[in-house]
Amino acid sequence: EAGVAQSPRYKIIEKRQSVAFWCNPISGHATLYWYQQILGQGPKLLIQFQNNGVVDDSQLPKDRFSAERLKGVDSTLKIQPAKLEDSAVYLCASSFKGSGSHTDTQYFGPGTRLTVL
Amino acid sequence: AQKVTQAQTEISVVEKEDVTLDCVYETRDTTYYLFWYKQPPSGELVFLIRRNSFDEQNEISGRYSWNFQKSTSSFNFTITASQVVDSAVYFCALKTDSWGKFQFGAGTQVVVTP
Numbered sequence: 001e002a003g004v005a006q007s008p009r010y011k012i013i014e015k016r017q018s019v020a021f022w023c024n025p026i027s028g029h030a031t032l033y034w035y036q037q038i039l040g041q042g043p044k045l046l047i048q049f050q051n052n053g054v055v056d057d058s059q060l061p062k063d064r065f066s067a068e069r070l071k072g073v074d075s076t077l078k079i080q081p082a083k084l085e086d087s088a089v090y091l092c093a094s095s096f097k098g099s100g101s102h103t104d105t106q107y108f109g110p111g112t113r114l115t116v117l
Numbered sequence: 118a119q120k121v122t123q124a125q126t127e128i129s130v131v132e133k134e135d136v137t138l139d140c141v142y143e144t145r146d147t148t149y150y151l152f153w154y155k156q157p158p159s160g161e162l163v164f165l166i167r168r169n170s171f172d173e174q175n176e177i178s179g180r181y182s183w184n185f186q187k188s189t190s191s192f193n194f195t196i197t198a199s200q201v202v203d204s205a206v207y208f209c210a211l212k213t214d215s216w217g218k219f220q221f222g223a224g225t226q227v228v229v230t231p
Contacts, residue, residue, distance in 0.1 A: 003161075042121075042208050042221030043162070056218065089160060105152070106219065108162035 002026065004109035006092050012115045018080040021112045025073065025094030031055075033106060034067055034077050035091040043091055049075060079114075087116045119144050121211050123222035130199050130229055138194045138225045140209030146170075151185065151192045152210040156224070162208065168192060199229045 005024040013019050025032050031050050035043035046065065048056040052072040060067070064083070069075040079086055093106040120143040130136045142151065153165040166176065168185050176183050180197045196203050206224040 040223070042210075042223050043219070044221075045218045048218070091160075091162065093162075105164055105167055107164060108154075111160040113160070
């Protein structure tokens with residue numbers, strides 16, 4: 001079974017530029033998550049989708065970050081404009097059952113390492 | 118509030134030594150779920166184990182074992198006879214009914230040298 005796919009793996013941009021990350025979850029997984037992982041820290045949830053609806057985006061900096069999951073499968077996370085402090089690894093994860101099941105295990109992709117200069 | 122503390126920033130061992138990673142959690146929920154993930158240099162978080170709050174049975178899987186103690190709010194992880202491939206960052210995470218999100222600890226870097 002294929003895992004969670006993410007692209008690109010690495011991205012370097014100048015501050016104030018825009019960037020987009022793509023995620024393809026495990027087939028059949030209803031829930032998709034985007035995390036931000038700053039160096040030396042644990043991942044922090046940015047947004048959670050259940051199919052194509054947003055379940056939780058309370059920690060998403062909405063003035064510059066946006067995400068969508070239009071057809072309930074792939075998802076895109078965008079940063080516009082980027083700041084130096086956005087340098088981090090952006091991880092995508094998916095789970096099968098949905099947000100109501102707290103026993104649901106999340107499976108992670110390899111991440112996109114973003115460097116903002 | 119939910120909180121996960123991994124007090125050990127880095128642990129260095131020589132191959133074949135045992136290594137124990139500490140995880141202490143805080144929650145007021147009576148039902149919660151604890152997880153351990155491994156993050157090798159490639160960056161992907163690999164799921165290792167999930168434990169429910171109502172199941173305090175310890176578990177062994179190959180060279181890995183987990184000790185869950187509700188009385189001390191700890192969920193410690195031991196690697197027996199460590200190998201170089203065990204070198205990674207290990208994260209403990211907590212999920213509760215009221216919070217609904219994963220709360221990750223800061224991670225413990227394990228370095229295993231030959």
